[in-house]
Amino acid sequence: MSTFTMDPDWLPFHPSPSKPKFSVPAGAVDAHCHVFGPGDLFPYAPERKYTPCDAPKEKLWELRDYLGFDRNVIVQATCHGADNRALVDALENSNDKARGVATVRREISDAELNDLHRAGVRGVRFNFVKRLVDVLPHDTLTEIAERIKPLGWHIVIYFEAQELPDLYDVFAGLPTTVVVDHMGRPDVAKDIDGPEFELFMKLMRENSHIWSKVSCPERLSQSGPPSYADVVPFARRIVETFPDRVLWGTDWPHPNMKSHVPDDGHLVDYIPSIAPTEELQRKLLVDNPHRLYWAE
Protein backbone atom coordinates (compact mmCIF):
# COMPACT_ATOMS: atom_id res chain seq x y z
CA MET A 1 0.00 0.00 0.00
CA SER A 2 1.50 3.32 -1.09
CA THR A 3 1.82 6.16 1.43
CA PHE A 4 0.40 8.62 -1.12
CA THR A 5 -2.83 8.43 -3.09
CA MET A 6 -3.05 10.57 -6.21
CA ASP A 7 -5.80 13.19 -6.36
CA PRO A 8 -9.15 11.69 -7.40
CA ASP A 9 -9.30 13.84 -10.56
CA TRP A 10 -5.63 13.27 -11.47
CA LEU A 11 -5.03 12.22 -15.08
CA PRO A 12 -2.02 9.87 -15.22
CA PHE A 13 0.40 10.21 -18.13
CA HIS A 14 -0.47 8.51 -21.44
CA PRO A 15 0.15 4.76 -21.11
CA SER A 16 1.05 4.16 -24.77
CA PRO A 17 1.90 7.31 -26.74
CA SER A 18 1.97 7.09 -30.52
CA LYS A 19 5.28 6.85 -32.36
CA PRO A 20 6.04 10.35 -33.70
CA LYS A 21 6.17 10.82 -37.46
CA PHE A 22 8.66 13.66 -36.99
CA SER A 23 12.23 12.44 -36.36
CA VAL A 24 13.99 14.75 -33.96
CA PRO A 25 17.62 15.59 -34.84
CA ALA A 26 20.48 13.65 -33.24
CA GLY A 27 21.28 14.92 -29.76
CA ALA A 28 17.78 16.34 -29.18
CA VAL A 29 16.91 17.44 -25.64
CA ASP A 30 13.52 17.27 -23.95
CA ALA A 31 14.15 20.43 -21.93
CA HIS A 32 11.07 20.47 -19.71
CA CYS A 33 9.93 17.34 -17.92
CA HIS A 34 9.54 16.16 -14.34
CA VAL A 35 10.05 13.14 -12.12
CA PHE A 36 7.46 12.51 -9.41
CA GLY A 37 8.53 10.28 -6.56
CA PRO A 38 7.95 7.45 -6.33
CA GLY A 39 6.32 8.86 -3.22
CA ASP A 40 7.37 5.97 -1.01
CA LEU A 41 11.04 6.67 -1.79
CA PHE A 42 10.89 10.44 -2.27
CA PRO A 43 7.88 11.76 -0.32
CA TYR A 44 5.80 14.58 -1.75
CA ALA A 45 6.12 17.89 0.09
CA PRO A 46 3.66 18.63 2.90
CA GLU A 47 2.91 22.07 1.40
CA ARG A 48 2.06 20.63 -2.08
CA LYS A 49 -1.12 21.70 -3.88
CA TYR A 50 -1.63 18.34 -5.57
CA THR A 51 -0.67 14.70 -5.15
CA PRO A 52 0.30 13.28 -8.52
CA CYS A 53 0.62 9.82 -9.96
CA ASP A 54 4.17 8.55 -9.38
CA ALA A 55 6.31 9.21 -12.46
CA PRO A 56 9.74 7.74 -11.75
CA LYS A 57 12.96 8.28 -13.65
CA GLU A 58 12.90 4.84 -15.34
CA LYS A 59 9.62 5.78 -17.08
CA LEU A 60 11.14 9.07 -18.21
CA TRP A 61 14.17 7.33 -19.74
CA GLU A 62 11.79 4.92 -21.54
CA LEU A 63 9.83 7.82 -23.01
CA ARG A 64 13.04 9.64 -24.01
CA ASP A 65 14.25 6.62 -25.98
CA TYR A 66 10.83 5.89 -27.48
CA LEU A 67 10.40 9.46 -28.78
CA GLY A 68 13.96 9.53 -30.15
CA PHE A 69 15.41 12.09 -27.73
CA ASP A 70 18.94 11.91 -26.40
CA ARG A 71 18.71 13.91 -23.16
CA ASN A 72 16.38 15.48 -20.60
CA VAL A 73 16.23 18.61 -18.49
CA ILE A 74 14.28 17.68 -15.37
CA VAL A 75 12.50 20.58 -13.70
CA GLN A 76 11.59 20.51 -10.02
CA ALA A 77 7.81 20.61 -9.65
CA THR A 78 5.91 22.16 -6.76
CA CYS A 79 4.66 18.79 -5.46
CA HIS A 80 8.23 18.16 -4.24
CA GLY A 81 8.62 21.69 -2.83
CA ALA A 82 12.29 22.50 -2.23
CA ASP A 83 13.16 18.87 -1.52
CA ASN A 84 15.25 18.06 -4.57
CA ARG A 85 16.05 14.42 -3.67
CA ALA A 86 13.99 12.80 -6.45
CA LEU A 87 15.55 15.21 -8.95
CA VAL A 88 19.11 14.60 -7.73
CA ASP A 89 18.57 10.83 -7.73
CA ALA A 90 17.41 10.98 -11.34
CA LEU A 91 20.35 13.18 -12.40
CA GLU A 92 22.88 10.94 -10.66
CA ASN A 93 21.47 7.89 -12.41
CA SER A 94 21.13 9.45 -15.85
CA ASN A 95 24.54 8.56 -17.25
CA ASP A 96 25.12 12.32 -17.85
CA LYS A 97 22.02 12.41 -20.05
CA ALA A 98 20.04 14.69 -17.76
CA ARG A 99 20.48 18.10 -16.20
CA GLY A 100 18.24 19.68 -13.60
CA VAL A 101 16.48 22.83 -12.48
CA ALA A 102 15.96 22.87 -8.71
CA THR A 103 13.83 24.78 -6.26
CA VAL A 104 15.75 26.27 -3.34
CA ARG A 105 14.95 28.34 -0.28
CA ARG A 106 16.99 31.40 0.64
CA GLU A 107 18.54 29.50 3.61
CA ILE A 108 20.41 27.16 1.25
CA SER A 109 24.16 27.09 1.93
CA ASP A 110 26.90 27.47 -0.67
CA ALA A 111 27.97 23.89 0.05
CA GLU A 112 24.45 22.67 -0.79
CA LEU A 113 24.44 24.69 -4.01
CA ASN A 114 27.76 23.11 -4.94
CA ASP A 115 26.37 19.62 -4.25
CA LEU A 116 23.44 20.37 -6.56
CA HIS A 117 25.89 21.58 -9.21
CA ARG A 118 27.89 18.34 -8.97
CA ALA A 119 24.65 16.38 -9.44
CA GLY A 120 23.89 18.29 -12.65
CA VAL A 121 21.66 21.16 -11.55
CA ARG A 122 22.12 24.26 -13.71
CA GLY A 123 19.17 26.44 -12.76
CA VAL A 124 16.67 27.44 -10.07
CA ARG A 125 12.95 27.67 -10.69
CA PHE A 126 10.62 30.32 -9.27
CA ASN A 127 6.91 29.72 -9.51
CA PHE A 128 4.55 32.69 -9.71
CA VAL A 129 1.45 30.66 -10.61
CA LYS A 130 -0.86 31.33 -7.68
CA ARG A 131 -2.68 27.98 -7.73
CA LEU A 132 0.66 26.17 -7.23
CA VAL A 133 2.31 27.98 -4.32
CA ASP A 134 1.36 29.64 -1.00
CA VAL A 135 3.84 32.47 -1.24
CA LEU A 136 5.04 34.16 -4.42
CA PRO A 137 8.84 34.22 -4.45
CA HIS A 138 9.43 37.94 -5.15
CA ASP A 139 11.79 38.41 -2.19
CA THR A 140 14.05 35.46 -2.84
CA LEU A 141 14.29 35.77 -6.61
CA THR A 142 16.86 38.55 -6.92
CA GLU A 143 18.86 37.38 -3.91
CA ILE A 144 19.16 33.81 -5.22
CA ALA A 145 19.93 35.04 -8.72
CA GLU A 146 23.00 36.88 -7.39
CA ARG A 147 24.13 33.76 -5.52
CA ILE A 148 23.82 31.36 -8.45
CA LYS A 149 25.38 33.69 -10.99
CA PRO A 150 28.97 32.63 -10.18
CA LEU A 151 27.98 29.00 -10.78
CA GLY A 152 26.90 29.87 -14.34
CA TRP A 153 23.32 28.84 -13.56
CA HIS A 154 20.14 30.46 -14.83
CA ILE A 155 16.69 31.26 -13.46
CA VAL A 156 13.53 29.54 -14.69
CA ILE A 157 10.26 31.39 -14.11
CA TYR A 158 6.70 30.18 -14.38
CA PHE A 159 3.93 32.77 -14.50
CA GLU A 160 0.69 33.51 -16.33
CA ALA A 161 0.35 36.28 -18.92
CA GLN A 162 -1.88 38.50 -16.80
CA GLU A 163 0.89 38.72 -14.15
CA LEU A 164 3.57 39.97 -16.53
CA PRO A 165 2.87 43.74 -16.28
CA ASP A 166 3.63 43.61 -12.53
CA LEU A 167 6.64 41.31 -12.87
CA TYR A 168 8.20 42.77 -16.03
CA ASP A 169 10.79 45.02 -14.38
CA VAL A 170 11.89 42.36 -11.91
CA PHE A 171 12.51 39.83 -14.69
CA ALA A 172 14.16 42.39 -16.95
CA GLY A 173 16.57 43.33 -14.15
CA LEU A 174 17.79 39.82 -13.28
CA PRO A 175 21.55 39.31 -13.61
CA THR A 176 21.47 35.81 -15.15
CA THR A 177 19.90 34.11 -18.15
CA VAL A 178 16.17 33.75 -17.46
CA VAL A 179 14.06 31.01 -19.06
CA VAL A 180 10.29 31.51 -19.14
CA ASP A 181 8.16 28.38 -18.93
CA HIS A 182 5.51 27.80 -21.60
CA MET A 183 5.82 31.24 -23.29
CA GLY A 184 4.51 32.96 -20.17
CA ARG A 185 1.18 31.17 -20.66
CA PRO A 186 -0.51 33.47 -23.22
CA ASP A 187 -4.27 33.41 -23.63
CA VAL A 188 -4.30 32.18 -27.24
CA ALA A 189 -7.94 33.21 -27.65
CA LYS A 190 -6.64 36.79 -27.65
CA ASP A 191 -5.16 38.59 -30.65
CA ILE A 192 -1.56 37.58 -31.30
CA ASP A 193 -0.87 41.26 -32.13
CA GLY A 194 -2.71 42.51 -29.05
CA PRO A 195 -1.12 44.07 -25.96
CA GLU A 196 -0.81 40.88 -23.91
CA PHE A 197 1.37 38.85 -26.26
CA GLU A 198 3.18 41.98 -27.45
CA LEU A 199 4.34 42.60 -23.88
CA PHE A 200 5.92 39.15 -23.83
CA MET A 201 7.56 39.74 -27.22
CA LYS A 202 8.86 43.08 -25.93
CA LEU A 203 10.31 41.37 -22.85
CA MET A 204 12.30 39.07 -25.12
CA ARG A 205 13.13 41.72 -27.72
CA GLU A 206 14.51 44.24 -25.24
CA ASN A 207 16.22 41.75 -22.92
CA SER A 208 18.68 39.42 -24.58
CA HIS A 209 19.04 37.39 -21.37
CA ILE A 210 15.41 36.21 -21.56
CA TRP A 211 14.69 32.83 -23.18
CA SER A 212 11.37 31.04 -23.69
CA LYS A 213 10.24 27.44 -23.61
CA VAL A 214 7.79 27.01 -26.48
CA SER A 215 6.23 24.08 -24.67
CA CYS A 216 2.79 23.03 -23.46
CA PRO A 217 0.38 23.66 -26.33
CA GLU A 218 -1.83 21.14 -24.51
CA ARG A 219 -2.19 23.56 -21.58
CA LEU A 220 -2.90 26.63 -23.70
CA SER A 221 -5.01 25.29 -26.54
CA GLN A 222 -8.75 25.53 -26.84
CA SER A 223 -8.81 23.84 -30.26
CA GLY A 224 -7.07 20.80 -28.76
CA PRO A 225 -5.06 17.82 -29.96
CA PRO A 226 -3.51 16.54 -32.08
CA SER A 227 -2.44 19.75 -33.87
CA TYR A 228 -3.07 22.38 -31.15
CA ALA A 229 -3.59 24.72 -34.10
CA ASP A 230 -4.54 27.80 -32.08
CA VAL A 231 -1.20 27.79 -30.21
CA VAL A 232 0.96 27.37 -33.32
CA PRO A 233 1.11 31.05 -34.43
CA PHE A 234 2.23 32.17 -30.94
CA ALA A 235 4.96 29.57 -30.56
CA ARG A 236 6.10 29.92 -34.16
CA ARG A 237 6.46 33.68 -33.84
CA ILE A 238 8.71 33.24 -30.80
CA VAL A 239 10.82 30.54 -32.49
CA GLU A 240 11.24 32.55 -35.70
CA THR A 241 11.98 35.84 -33.93
CA PHE A 242 14.33 34.48 -31.25
CA PRO A 243 15.71 31.24 -32.70
CA ASP A 244 18.76 31.22 -30.41
CA ARG A 245 16.78 31.63 -27.17
CA VAL A 246 14.11 28.95 -27.33
CA LEU A 247 13.78 25.50 -25.76
CA TRP A 248 11.20 22.76 -26.13
CA GLY A 249 9.98 20.07 -23.75
CA THR A 250 7.24 17.48 -23.38
CA ASP A 251 6.26 18.53 -19.83
CA TRP A 252 5.87 14.80 -19.11
CA PRO A 253 4.09 13.56 -16.93
CA HIS A 254 1.80 16.56 -17.56
CA PRO A 255 0.74 17.62 -14.08
CA ASN A 256 -2.69 19.12 -13.50
CA MET A 257 -4.07 18.46 -16.97
CA LYS A 258 -7.85 18.46 -16.68
CA SER A 259 -9.05 18.56 -20.30
CA HIS A 260 -7.13 15.58 -21.69
CA VAL A 261 -3.96 13.53 -21.32
CA PRO A 262 -1.64 14.53 -24.13
CA ASP A 263 -0.19 11.85 -26.38
CA ASP A 264 3.54 12.57 -26.21
CA GLY A 265 3.94 11.40 -29.82
CA HIS A 266 1.50 14.11 -30.94
CA LEU A 267 3.47 16.70 -28.97
CA VAL A 268 6.63 15.74 -30.90
CA ASP A 269 4.72 15.95 -34.17
CA TYR A 270 3.74 19.50 -33.22
CA ILE A 271 7.40 20.63 -33.33
CA PRO A 272 7.71 21.15 -37.13
CA SER A 273 4.60 23.33 -37.10
CA ILE A 274 6.35 25.81 -34.80
CA ALA A 275 9.92 25.28 -36.09
CA PRO A 276 9.38 24.65 -39.78
CA THR A 277 12.98 24.44 -41.03
CA GLU A 278 15.75 22.00 -40.15
CA GLU A 279 17.90 24.87 -38.91
CA LEU A 280 15.21 26.08 -36.51
CA GLN A 281 14.61 22.52 -35.32
CA ARG A 282 18.32 22.01 -34.65
CA LYS A 283 18.59 25.25 -32.68
CA LEU A 284 15.44 24.53 -30.67
CA LEU A 285 16.16 20.91 -29.84
CA VAL A 286 19.96 20.62 -29.89
CA ASP A 287 22.11 23.78 -30.03
CA ASN A 288 20.23 25.92 -27.50
CA PRO A 289 19.75 23.31 -24.76
CA HIS A 290 23.32 22.05 -25.16
CA ARG A 291 24.64 25.61 -24.79
CA LEU A 292 22.61 26.18 -21.63
CA TYR A 293 22.99 22.79 -19.93
CA TRP A 294 26.05 20.95 -21.27
CA ALA A 295 28.38 23.86 -21.99
CA GLU A 296 31.33 22.49 -20.03
Ligand code: 0GY
Ligand atom coordinates in the same frame (compact mmCIF):
# COMPACT_ATOMS: atom_id res chain seq x y z
C1 0GY B 1 4.39 22.34 -15.48
C2 0GY B 1 3.09 22.93 -15.17
C3 0GY B 1 2.40 22.86 -14.00
C4 0GY B 1 2.92 22.43 -12.75
C5 0GY B 1 4.13 22.69 -12.26
O1 0GY B 1 5.69 22.75 -10.60
C6 0GY B 1 4.55 22.42 -10.88
O2 0GY B 1 3.79 21.89 -10.10
O3 0GY B 1 5.03 23.25 -13.02
C7 0GY B 1 1.02 23.36 -14.00
O4 0GY B 1 0.24 22.92 -13.16
O5 0GY B 1 0.68 24.20 -14.87
O6 0GY B 1 5.20 22.95 -16.14
O7 0GY B 1 4.64 21.24 -15.06
